[in-house]
Amino acid sequence: MTANPTESVLTDPTTNGQDGPLLEVEDLFVEFRTRDGVAKVLNGVSYHVDAGETLAVLGESGSGKSVTAQTIMGILDTPPAYVTGGSIRFRGQELLSQSAEKRRQLRGDGIAMIFQDALSALNPVFTVGFQIEEQLRIRKGMSRKEARKRAIELLDLVRIPNAKGRVRQYPHEFSGGMRQRAMIAMSLALDPQLLIADEPTTALDVTVQAQIMDLLAEIKAERQMGLILITHDLGVVAETADRIAVMYAGRIVEHGDAHSVYKAPGHPYTTGLLNSLPRLDLKGQTLETIKGLPPSLLNIPSGCPFHPRCPKAQSICSAEVPVNHDLGNGRYSKCHFAEEVVRNG
Amino acid sequence: MSDPTMAAGGVATEEPADYVTGAEHAEGTKEKTRSLWSDAWHDLSRRPLFVLSMFVIAFLVLVAIFPTWFADANHRLRDLDRARIGPNVPYLAVCMAIIGSAITVVAAILATVGKLRDGVCRTMAPYVAGIGGLILLGGGLVNSVTLYIVIGAVVLACGIVSGVPKVSQMLRGSASTWGLVAVLAVAGIAGLVISFGDLSTVEIGAAFGYDQQGRDIYARVVHGTRYTLLVGFTATLLTVLIGSTVGILAGYFGGWLDNLLSRIGEVFFGLPFVLGAIIILSAFRSAGFDSAPAIVAMVVLSISVLSWPVAMRIMRSAAISAKQQDYVKAARALGASSRRIIFRHMLPNCLAPVLVYATIALGAFIGAEATLSFLGIGLRDPAVSWGVMIADSRNYIRASPLLLIFPASFLTLTVLVFVTIGDAVREALDPKLR
Ligand SMILES: Nc1ncnc2c1ncn2[C@@H]1O[C@H](COP(=O)(O)OP(=O)(O)O)[C@@H](O)[C@H]1O
Ligand code: SF4
Ligand SMILES: [Mg+2]
Numbered sequence: 001m002t003a004n005p006t007e008s009v010l011t012d013p014t015t016n017g018q019d020g021p022l023l024e025v026e027d028l029f030v031e032f033r034t035r036d037g038v039a040k041v042l043n044g045v046s047y048h049v050d051a052g053e054t055l056a057v058l059g060e061s062g063s064g065k066s067v068t069a070q071t072i073m074g075i076l077d078t079p080p081a082y083v084t085g086g087s088i089r090f091r092g093q094e095l096l097s098q099s100a101e102k103r104r105q106l107r108g109d110g111i112a113m114i115f116q117d118a119l120s121a122l123n124p125v126f127t128v129g130f131q132i133e134e135q136l137r138i139r140k141g142m143s144r145k146e147a148r149k150r151a152i153e154l155l156d157l158v159r160i161p162n163a164k165g166r167v168r169q170y171p172h173e174f175s176g177g178m179r180q181r182a183m184i185a186m187s188l189a190l191d192p193q194l195l196i197a198d199e200p201t202t203a204l205d206v207t208v209q210a211q212i213m214d215l216l217a218e219i220k221a222e223r224q225m226g227l228i229l230i231t232h233d234l235g236v237v238a239e240t241a242d243r244i245a246v247m248y249a250g251r252i253v254e255h256g257d258a259h260s261v262y263k264a265p266g267h268p269y270t271t272g273l274l275n276s277l278p279r280l281d282l283k284g285q286t287l288e289t290i291k292g293l294p295p296s297l298l299n300i301p302s303g304c305p306f307h308p309r310c311p312k313a314q315s316i317c318s319a320e321v322p323v324n325h326d327l328g329n330g331r332y333s334k335c336h337f338a339e340e341v342v343r344n345g
Numbered sequence: 346m347s348d349p350t351m352a353a354g355g356v357a358t359e360e361p362a363d364y365v366t367g368a369e370h371a372e373g374t375k376e377k378t379r380s381l382w383s384d385a386w387h388d389l390s391r392r393p394l395f396v397l398s399m400f401v402i403a404f405l406v407l408v409a410i411f412p413t414w415f416a417d418a419n420h421r422l423r424d425l426d427r428a429r430i431g432p433n434v435p436y437l438a439v440c441m442a443i444i445g446s447a448i449t450v451v452a453a454i455l456a457t458v459g460k461l462r463d464g465v466c467r468t469m470a471p472y473v474a475g476i477g478g479l480i481l482l483g484g485g486l487v488n489s490v491t492l493y494i495v496i497g498a499v500v501l502a503c504g505i506v507s508g509v510p511k512v513s514q515m516l517r518g519s520a521s522t523w524g525l526v527a528v529l530a531v532a533g534i535a536g537l538v539i540s541f542g543d544l545s546t547v548e549i550g551a552a553f554g555y556d557q558q559g560r561d562i563y564a565r566v567v568h569g570t571r572y573t574l575l576v577g578f579t580a581t582l583l584t585v586l587i588g589s590t591v592g593i594l595a596g597y598f599g600g601w602l603d604n605l606l607s608r609i610g611e612v613f614f615g616l617p618f619v620l621g622a623i624i625i626l627s628a629f630r631s632a633g634f635d636s637a638p639a640i641v642a643m644v645v646l647s648i649s650v651l652s653w654p655v656a657m658r659i660m661r662s663a664a665i666s667a668k669q670q671d672y673v674k675a676a677r678a679l680g681a682s683s684r685r686i687i688f689r690h691m692l693p694n695c696l697a698p699v700l701v702y703a704t705i706a707l708g709a710f711i712g713a714e715a716t717l718s719f720l721g722i723g724l725r726d727p728a729v730s731w732g733v734m735i736a737d738s739r740n741y742i743r744a745s746p747l748l749l750i751f752p753a754s755f756l757t758l759t760v761l762v763f764v765t766i767g768d769a770v771r772e773a774l775d776p777k778l779r
Contacts, residue, residue, distance in 0.1 A: 075677045079600060107680035115678075121671035125382075125693040134689075135679055186679065 020092050021048040022226040023072070023111070023194055028086035030064075030071055030250075032297075033079060039297040041067050043250040044086070049226040051193065054217070056237035056258065057230045058273065059247035062294050065230045068247075069196045073113055074103040090194070108135060112192035116199040118179035122171035128155075128182045129167030135189045154185040158215060177208035184215065194226040201236060213240055234273055238262070243330075246270050249295050249305040256331035266325070266333035266342045268312045304336065312337060385697075385773040393469040395769040398762045405759060409571040418550065420564035420729065429745045432554040432562075434488050435547040439540050441484025442493045446536030448477030449500050453529035456507075460522040467517065471508030474529055478504050481536060490543075496536045503528055553751045556734070557741055562751055565729055569752065572637075572730040573759070576644055577711040583649035584710075585703050588656020593695060595657070596664025597687050607661070610654035619716065621651045626722040637728040644723050648713055652706065659702050663695035670694075701771040708763030715756055731756045 030042035041064050049055045057065050070076045072088055074095065088095040090110060095103060115121035123131060132154055133147035142150065148167065155163035158181040171179055180200060187195060197216060201209035217240045220227045231237060237244065237258065244261045246254040246269060254267040265271045272290035292309035295301050301308055307317040316336055325338035335341055389395050408415050452474035459467025478501030485493030506512055507525055516522050553562035595606040613621075625647040634643055667673060668691065676690045715732030717723030719739070724730045731752040738748035 070674075073678050075674060077599070104680050104682065107678055109680060113675075113678040115671050115675055117671060121675040123672040123676070123690055123694070135681075138685070139680065183675075186675075190679075 020089070022051045022091060023228075024048040024087075024089040025068065025072065026087045026089070028068065028071060028088065029084040030067055030076070030081055031084055032081050037298045040300060041081075041250050041297055042071070042086075043300070045247070045250065045252055046086075047245045047252055047255065049194065049228055051226050052221070052224040053242045054220060054227040054229055054240050056241035056244045057228060057247060058234060058237065058244060058270075059232060060273075060290075060294050061232055062297075063247040064250040065232075065247055066198050067250075069113060069198050069228065069230060072196065073107060073111060074100075075107075108187075108192065109139065109190045110192055111194045111196065112187035112190070113196040113198065114180075114183050114187045114200050117203045118183040119171060119176070119203075121183055122179060122186075124171055127168050127170055128174065132167075132182075132186050132189050135186075139190055150189070151185075154188060155182065157188070157219070158182070158185045160185070176204050177211065180204060180208075180212050181215065184212075184219070188219065188223075191223070192225065194228070195220070196228045196230070198230045199232070200229075202231070202233070209236065216240070246273070249300055250297065251305075251334065252332075253306070253334045254332065256327070257329065260329065260331060264342050266327050266331060266338045267335045268310050268341060269306050271341065272309075272311075304334070312341070385770075388773040389769055391465050391468075392769050392773075393465060393472050394765055396465055396469060397472055398765045398769075401758075401762045402766070405570055405574060408567060409574045412568045412571060416561075416564040416567040418561040418564040420561060420568040421727075422560060424555075424559035427555045427559040428557050429741065429748070430551070430555045430559075431745075432747060433548060433551045436549055437552040438484045438488035438490055438493065439543045439547055440552055441480050441487070442490070442536055442540035442543070445477045445479070445481030445484055445493075445497060445500075446533050446540060448473060448480065449529055449533030449536060452477055452500075452504070453526050453533055456522060456526045456529060460518070460526065463518060468513070470525075471504045471513065473504075474500055475504030475508065477533070478502070484540075492539055493536070496532050496539075500529065500532050500536075503532075554747060556737060556748055557745075558737075562734075562748070565734055566731065566751055566755055569730045569734060570755075572641060572724055572728050573711055573714065573732070573756070575641060576648070576714040576724070576730065577707050577763075579641075580645045580648040580652075580710040580714075581703050581707045583645060584652045584706060585656050585699060587649060588653040588658075589660040589692075589695075589699055591653070592657035592660025593664045593687055593692060596661040596695075597668055597683070597691065599665075603661075606657070610657050613651060614654035616651060618651050618713070619720070622647045622713075622717055623720065623722055625650065626717065630722065640724055640728050644714060644717060647717075648710055652710070655706075656699060656702060659698050660695055663698050664691055667691045667694045697774040701767060701774060704770050705764060705767035708760040708767065711756065711763070712760050 025048065026046050028042050028045040029040075032039040032041055045064065045068050047055060047057070057068070059065055067076070067081070071081075071083060072095070076083075083096060086096070090106065095106070098106075122128065126134075129148065129151045132151040133142075133144070136142045136147040136150055137144065152163045152167050155167060160166050160178055160181050166174075166178075171182070174182060180203075184200075195216075200216065201212050204212065213236060216227065216229070219225070229237060229241060241258040244254075244256060244258050245252045246261075246267065248269050254261065254265065254270045256266065261270060262274070265274060269290070276289045290309055291311075295305055295308070301318070303316075303318040303320055304310070304313070304322050307313045310317065314336070320336070322334045322336045322338075324332045324334055326332055327338060327342060333341070452470050455466045455473055456470040458464075459470055478497050478499070480497075481493055482497030482501055484490070485495075485497050503525060507516060516525065551561055551563065553566065556562050556565065591606050591610065595603040626643060629643045629647075634640060673686060673690060676686050681690065714723055714730060715735055718725070718730060718732030719736040721736060723736075724733050726733075734752035735749060735756070738745070738752070741748050
C-alpha cells in the first residue's frame, strides 16, 4: 500500500509512546484526475500530532496543505480526488479503510475543522445559534432548550460578548473576528480531540489575527486537544506551534520543533520562507522572496522538486530525489545538503 | 541566528485582552435580526405594484374557492333561446360604477393612512385611485352615463396627478394630502350613492350576456377562475417539486447521476411544448378520462412533465454553486449526513432562483392551459376555465367578439399580475443570489 517505503521514516519515535500519536498521517498520496491531466497533489505526506500539541503546517498556497486536511477529514470529492496510497491513523485506527458512515461519525466528534473564511463557512440562512445547536441536537440528542443553553456557553467560551443575544443573529450581522470565533465555537460543540484550523486568520486583520491565535492556543491547552494549524504565514505560528512541518509540492520537506527550525532551517525552501518574512530583530534588512513559481502539479520537476528555484541547487538535485535526512531531535529535511544547510544557513 | 518568537509574532503580546471593539458591543444589543427572506419581504412589502398584485391574487383565490359568493346564476344551465344575447349593458354599467366607487373609497382611506403613517399605503393610493377611476369611467362609457364618466374622469385624474413622482414627493406628509383625500372620498361616496340609486332602475343579471349555448358568461367566468388557478398552481407546484428534487440531487451528487438526470431532462426539454402536450393529452384522452378532476390532472401532468427540466436546470446550477460554498464543506466536516446537507443546508440557499422561476412560470402555465384548451386538448366540460371559454368563442369571434373579450381580459389580467409578482420577487432577491 505504501508507495514509497523509504519515505515513511518521518514518524518521530520519541512521541510514539505507549498510545502512539493522536493522529498519524503516513506517506499519503492524493491525485486529482482532471480534464487537463492528473495533478499529483500529495506525494507522500507524513506528519503526526499528539494530544495537547500544536503542529504548524507551512507552505506556499497550492502546496497541498488544505488537501491533506480534507483527506484527513474525508471530505474530498471523488471524483476528481483519489487517495492512491498511504495511511491515516486516528487514535491508532486506520481511517482510510473505514466505511463512509463510520468516518462521518468521527467528523465533528473526533476531528473537527475550521475554515479560512468564516463568512462563507457559516450558512447565511441560519442563525449562528441554530448552526451550533443543530449538531448538539442531532449528534448528542439534546433538547432544543439544552442545546440553546450549551450554544450560549460555547459562544461565551470563545468570548463573544452578549452571547445570549448573539445566538439569535445571522452570520452577516457578525464582524469578521466574531464570525471566526463563532466558527470555532461550532467546531468545539462535540468536543473533538483534534482540531484542524485551515488558515483561520488569513481573512482577518492583524490585531484580530493575534486574538484568534491566542484563543485557539488557550482552548487547545484547556482541553488537551491536538491542533493542526495550517498557514502560509510564519509569523502566525511563531508563538503557538510546538512543531513545524514545511510543505512543498505535496510533500513535507522539513520537519522539526518550532524553535530549532526557526533558528537554523534545514531546507533551503524553509530558509526562503523565513527570509521573506519581516523580522523584528534584523533592522534595515531587505526582504527576499523565493524566486520563481511553485511547480505545476501536472508536471513536477525531476529530482528535488524545489531545484528550479533553489539557490543552492547542484547537478545532483535535478537527478536524484533527496531522501529524508535525519538531523536528530526529530528533525528531518528532504535536501541533499541538509546538514550543510543547518550548519551554514 | 535569533529568537524565533520575535519573527513578527510580537504583535500578539502587545495587544490588550480587550477582544471586541465598542462598535461590536453596540451591534450586539440590536434587537431585530434579519435573514435573507425577511430582508426580501421587507423590500417587497414596500412595492405598491407587488402589494396590489397580491391583493388581486388573494381576491382571485377567494373567487376560486367560493365562486357562488360572487355569482348566483347557474353557470351550467343551457338555454339555446338566449344563445349569444349580448351583455346586460345598463346592469354592467351600474355594477362597474359600484365597484369603481368602492375602490375609490379605498383609495381615499389609503391616502388618509398614508398621510398619518408614511409607508406603502401612501404609494399605493394613486394606483388604487387610478384603477377605481378607470372602472368608473368604463362603466360610464359602456352605457353613456355622464355622471359616471365625470366622476370617473375626476378620480382617474387624481390618481394620475398624485402618482407623478414630483407631486407624490410634494404631497408626502403635507396637509394638501387632505385635499386629495377629500376629492376621492366625495367622488367615491357620490358614486356609491348614485350607482346604488340606479341599481333599482335596471334589470339585474347576466352582466356579460350569454354564450353560444345560452350559458351565463359572467357565471362561467367566475366559476372558470377555480380551474384556471387550480391548473396554474398545481402545475407550478408539481414542476418545481420534480425539477428541484432532481436538480438538487444532480447538483449535489454530480458524476454519473448528474449525467443521467441531465440527459433525461434534456430529452423532455427537447420536446416542443405544444407537440409534446398534444401527444400526451390525446393519448390520455383516448383512454377515456372524463371526470373534471381527471381532466385537470392530465393537463397538469402534461404541463409539468414538459416543464420540469427548466426548474431542474435552475436548481442544479444553484446546487452546484451552493455545494462549492464553504458552509457545505463545513457541514460535512462537522459530520452532517448527505440528506441533512442537501435538505437542510443547501435547499434554503438554492430556493431563491427557483422561487423567482415559479412565480413567472405560474403566469406562463395559466397561459399554457388556455393554449391547450384552445387547441381542444386541454380542459373541457365539465371543467370550465377561461381557456375553455376562449376556445368556445373561436367560431364567433367576428359575430360576437365579447364571447372572447370577457374571458381573455381576465386571463390577461391574471397572467400580468403573476408576472408582476415574479419580477418584483426577482428584484428583491437578485442582489443576494450571488
Ligand atoms: N478540486 C480540485 N481539482 C483540481 N485540483 C485541485 C482541486 N483542489 C485542489 N487542487 C489542487 O491541489 C493543489 C493543492 O491545493 P491546496 O491543498 O488547496 O493548497 P494549499 O496548500 O494552498 O492549501 C493546488 O495546486 C490545486 O490546484
Ligand atoms: S536538494 Fe538541492 S534543490 Fe533541493 S533543496 Fe536541497 S539543495 Fe535545493
Ligand atoms: Mg489552503
